[in-house]
Amino acid sequence: MSVAMREAFGRHLAEMGKTHPELVVLDADVSSSTKSAFFKKEFPERFYNVGVQEGNLAGMAAGLATCGFHPVINAFAIFLSLKSTDQIRNDICYNNLPVIIAGAYGGLSDSFDGASHQAIEDIAILRSLPNMEVIVPSDARQAELALEYALTRKNPVYIRLNRNAMPDIDTDRDEFFKARAVKIRSGKDVTIAANGITASAAVEAGKLLEAEGIDAEIFSVPFVKPLDSTSIFESAEKTGALVTVEEHLLAGGFYSAIAEDGLKRGLKAKVAPIAIEDKFGETGPYLDLLAKYGLDSKSIANVVKKLLNK
Incomplete structure (x- = not known):
């Protein structure tokens, strides 16, 4: 941590x-x-x-x-x-x-x-x-x-910037300075593109999915603008499925940026977003709130399985 x-x-x-x-x-x-x-x-x-x-x-x-x-x-x-x-x-x-x-x-x-x-x-x-x-x-x-x-x-x-301590992601400085998405894990069944602190939950979700025979390719995507959609879309077209994760409202955030580029470029993959659905947050322990709004590892894994019909 x-x-x-x-x-x-x-x-x-x-x-x-x-x-x-x-x-x-x-x-x-x-x-x-x-x-x-x-x-x-x-x-x-x-x-x-x-x-x-x-x-x-x-x-x-x-x-x-x-x-x-x-x-x-x-x-x-x-x-x-x-x-x-x-x-x-x-x-x-x-x-x-x-x-x-x-x-x-x-x-x-x-x-x-x-x-x-x-x-x-x-x-x-x-x-x-x-x-x-x-x-x-x-x-x-x-x-x-x-x-x-x-x-x-x-x-x-x-x-x-987030208030809390979050697990470390291995990030190469030179790649970061090119505004690239950071590939955390290679996989063949689904691509998970996680924005911000949701990357650590995506890593844990990858472990849960691996235990069920699902091989996830996982990216930490710190840059929303400019967006490295090329890396994400190349992965998604290889796996055939893309799940985006963000600690933000669904409207206008990371998924919206992905969708805008995806439509322009004709992305050929099934897509499922994970975000906060048109509602305000509430008071409570941080990790509990993340879980409530579907931003914890179990929720991410469940969305992946639903998208893959597993």
């Missing part, structure tokens, strides 16, 4: 600050939660707490980006994607500015605060914006790599 994604990201921010003098961090009075406080401790003169005003947070970042800085705005994903949408669209994306939008507590991971704090529509909103790239790391290592990658970009990048 790795460290919590927010912890890894916060510590890596401070590390990257040593080699990137253009890096500045803006906070909405939540640095103890997002762990951007590590950067604040190391570089207080490059850290700005603007208070609980996420729209202004994004607007200030845009201004700093026009002055040669590479800003990171780090706050809760739900508030960045909703309260800052105007400024992200018109100030950051319209002007194609190099601002890193680090949305902490993504998905259902702010589990005990319930629907008001759970970001399950953020990917749909932010991937629709021109010039924006969208990355949903699977673990702490991918969160660190996402930051390093984003610092090489001259355009806006959204990184969705």
